[in-house]
Amino acid sequence: MDAQVETATRELSYAQAIQEAMAIAMERDERVFLMGEDIGVYGGAFQVTGDLVERFGTDRVMDTPISELGGAGVAVGAAVTGMRPIFEFQFSDFATLAMEQIVNQAAKMRYMLGGAVSVPVVMRFPAGSGTGAAAQHSQSLEAWLGHVPGLKVIQPATPHDVKGMLLAAIEDPDPVMIYEHKLLYKMKGEVPEGYYTVPIGKAEVRREGADLTIVATSIMVHKALDAAKQLAEEDIDVEVIDLRTIRPMDRQTIIDSVCKTSRLMCVYEGVKTLGVGAEISAMIAESEAFDYLDAPVVRLGGAETPIPYNPELEKATVPQVDGIVKAARDLVTGAR
Amino acid sequence: MSATAKKGAAKKDGANQPFIYRHYDQEKLRDALRKMYLIRQFEEGAEESYMRGLIHGTMHLSIGQEASAVGICLGLTDEDQITSTHRGHGHCIAKGADVSRMFAEFFGKITGYCRGRGGSMHIADVSTGNLGANGIVGGGLPIAVGAALTAKKMKTGNVVVCFFGDGANNEGAFHEALNMAAIWKLPVIFVCENNGYGMSTSVARATAVPNIADRASAYAMPGVIVDGNVVSDVAEAMHEATERARNGEGPTLIECKTYRYRGHSKSDRNRYRTKEEIEEWMTERDPIEAFESQLMEFGVIDQKGIEDIRESVRKEIEAGIEFAKESPMPEVANLEKYVYTEQA
Numbered sequence: 001m002d003a004q005v006e007t008a009t010r011e012l013s014y015a016q017a018i019q020e021a022m023a024i025a026m027e028r029d030e031r032v033f034l035m036g037e038d039i040g041v042y043g044g045a046f047q048v049t050g051d052l053v054e055r056f057g058t059d060r061v062m063d064t065p066i067s068e069l070g071g072a073g074v075a076v077g078a079a080v081t082g083m084r085p086i087f088e089f090q091f092s093d094f095a096t097l098a099m100e101q102i103v104n105q106a107a108k109m110r111y112m113l114g115g116a117v118s119v120p121v122v123m124r125f126p127a128g129s130g131t132g133a134a135a136q137h138s139q140s141l142e143a144w145l146g147h148v149p150g151l152k153v154i155q156p157a158t159p160h161d162v163k164g165m166l167l168a169a170i171e172d173p174d175p176v177m178i179y180e181h182k183l184l185y186k187m188k189g190e191v192p193e194g195y196y197t198v199p200i201g202k203a204e205v206r207r208e209g210a211d212l213t214i215v216a217t218s219i220m221v222h223k224a225l226d227a228a229k230q231l232a233e234e235d236i237d238v239e240v241i242d243l244r245t246i247r248p249m250d251r252q253t254i255i256d257s258v259c260k261t262s263r264l265m266c267v268y269e270g271v272k273t274l275g276v277g278a279e280i281s282a283m284i285a286e287s288e289a290f291d292y293l294d295a296p297v298v299r300l301g302g303a304e305t306p307i308p309y310n311p312e313l314e315k316a317t318v319p320q321v322d323g324i325v326k327a328a329r330d331l332v333t334g335a336r
Numbered sequence: 337m338s339a340t341a342k343k344g345a346a347k348k349d350g351a352n353q354p355f356i357y358r359h360y361d362q363e364k365l366r367d368a369l370r371k372m373y374l375i376r377q378f379e380e381g382a383e384e385s386y387m388r389g390l391i392h393g394t395m396h397l398s399i400g401q402e403a404s405a406v407g408i409c410l411g412l413t414d415e416d417q418i419t420s421t422h423r424g425h426g427h428c429i430a431k432g433a434d435v436s437r438m439f440a441e442f443f444g445k446i447t448g449y450c451r452g453r454g455g456s457m458h459i460a461d462v463s464t465g466n467l468g469a470n471g472i473v474g475g476g477l478p479i480a481v482g483a484a485l486t487a488k489k490m491k492t493g494n495v496v497v498c499f500f501g502d503g504a505n506n507e508g509a510f511h512e513a514l515n516m517a518a519i520w521k522l523p524v525i526f527v528c529e530n531n532g533y534g535m536s537t538s539v540a541r542a543t544a545v546p547n548i549a550d551r552a553s554a555y556a557m558p559g560v561i562v563d564g565n566v567v568s569d570v571a572e573a574m575h576e577a578t579e580r581a582r583n584g585e586g587p588t589l590i591e592c593k594t595y596r597y598r599g600h601s602k603s604d605r606n607r608y609r610t611k612e613e614i615e616e617w618m619t620e621r622d623p624i625e626a627f628e629s630q631l632m633e634f635g636v637i638d639q640k641g642i643e644d645i646r647e648s649v650r651k652e653i654e655a656g657i658e659f660a661k662e663s664p665m666p667e668v669a670n671l672e673k674y675v676y677t678e679q680a
Contacts, residue, residue, distance in 0.1 A: 033489070059489070065519070070478045070512025077482020080467060081417065083489060085482075100509070104472050105479060112458040113468055114451030115674040149675050173677035 017159035036088030072098035079121035092125035107150030135306035159189035164198030209239035227324035272301025355572035403623035407570025419476030424469030432464035439660035474507030484524035503534025521586035564592025
């Protein structure tokens with residue numbers, strides 16, 4: 001499945017890559033349509049849908065009222081009955097209003113009905129801090145949904161992956177929740193033209209290393225890679241794994257890496273306690289990799305606080321490159 | 337209630353027969369009576385099986401509400417879809433489900449409609465257009481609107497019926513769903529079965545407007561109140577709503593005033609309503625009795641015909657319970673099957 005027809009590549013932003021994926025999907029399959037608040041002429045709060053309404057019309061790029069619960073439920077109902085809706089939450093925080101439809105309906109309908117239906121809905125969640133939008137527009141609640149069987153939850157970190165994984169999500173017969181860090185929208189990267197998919201449920205080793213495994217999600221992949229570069233100058237050789245999917249989690253890639261490096265650090269923006277890193281740590285503790293560990297596992301996650309407004313406070317809330325460098329150095333040199 | 341008065345008037349005027357006698361042939365009407373019996377006896381059979389420990393969990397019985405389920409579904413095809421509620425056995429049967437597979441589901445068997453994963457609260461038969469009962473009050477409302485969006489996009493000409501109770505009209509999902517159905521003119525019919533109580537809380541104590549149908553004006557759609565215990569009244573309102581929906585004129589809200597004889601669920605001690613109130617509905621306004629006497633009055637059926645129906649339903653229920661008892665349990669090894677779609 002992976003990158004079947006990769007042709008020429010060119011540089012696109014993460015937001016452009018999403019838009020291109022949605023356009024390709026709509027061209028390929030008339031069942032695909034977009035729903036969300038102000039995704040039409042406005043182009044979406046982050047200009048991800050942009051001018052798609054001009055190409056595809058208001059029937060396929062549907063502005064919804066400000067009704068997150070109802071809108072998400074309409075997408076679920078359309079998916080169950082044969083359409084392929086892509087529902088955009090304006091901010092991932094607003095999805096808290098729609099938890100009923102996501103958690104009780106979309107995730108469980110196939111199971112409750114003994115396999116009689118499937119729910120091929122895609123929901124997009126612009127998430128994360130760093131925009132000065134404060135506590136109700138900056139959260140990273142992907143672990144909430146990662147806790148729910150029946151959902152698939154992905155966090156692509158690059159323009160290449162977000163296009164391929166979104167196309168995979170649209171093809172997927174089950175509900176896929178895609179968490180997009182808002183600071184990634186403007187990030188540029190090489191993106192193949194045309195149709196290709198990047199599989200859901202496969203982590204990617206972004207940098208090979210021998211001394212320490214860092215498993216990072218979303219924007220933290222880039223911070224971890226920056227940290228790894230700095231650490232290389234100190235002869236600390238870091239392996240960076242981009243988790244890409246938090247449910248279903250690619251356990252084997254992490255286990256194999258930890259068996260090799262004997263050290264594990266998890267870096268994620270969501271609140272540290274009960275977050276994605278807790279699951280990775282526990283999974284390693286239960287696995288054959290546990291015997292290989294030379295040091296305790298380290299988690300770097302979000303602070304136990306709402307996201308504050310002040311830029312310095314906001315930065316201090318989530319892991320930064322300096323913090324990753326220091327924690328990794330301490331872990332490898334046994335200073336902790 | 338004005339609907340009751342209307343019913344009386346229709347009876348006196350033989351030349352102007354009630355809607356269903358003008359609109360459906362006699363066989364269809366006898367089948368409607370049979371469906372009402374099937375619902376009643378199915379639920380009595382389920383209740384008895386529960387008492388005997390053959391069914392676990394809980395269940396919400398709709399005994400007393402059969403006219404609304406049958407009247408609404410009378411003119412629907414298998415392609416028309418419904419979303420149902422936690423009190424959804426009647427909807428499922430009225431839409432055409434097989435009681436054997438329903439019993440099997442209640443018994444937790446692999447032959448059940450949900451392969452033992454859903455039980456009473458998630459009973460569904462997608463093959464006859466039932467997208468499922470729902471354990472969340474108001475949960476089906478946006479889903480029905482989504483199904484209607486599909487119908488409009490795919491130009492199927494089908495309609496979607498969204499059953500919900502009076503309790504759901506105070507959920508945000510109700511208001512969001514009605515608004516979206518109205519702005520997009522979707523082919524959906526919202527059917528409120530107002531049985532007077534959301535669990536123990538009466539409509540008067542929980543809802544600011546006297547009728548649920550009054551809510552319709554806020555969403556610029558017709559709001560129709562009918563006697564939910566009179567099949568013809570329900571079917572007539574539904575017919576008009578269906579025409580409107582199929583013509584692309586958008587949704588309708590129908591409020592069926594009805595009553596449940598049993599408690600909310602199996603834990604109900606009935607402390608919020610009087611015995612007299614229950615008694616009055618059971619003896620004065622039973623929907624099956626009312627329909628039977630009307631059918632006899634218009635010469636659609638005689639006493640013998642009614643007895644034949646009761647007997648054939650009794651046998652069908654008996655066979656259904658037997659099928660459920662004898663069916664195999666799901667395998668524990670397959671616990672996780674159907675969480676995700678199996679992919680090649």
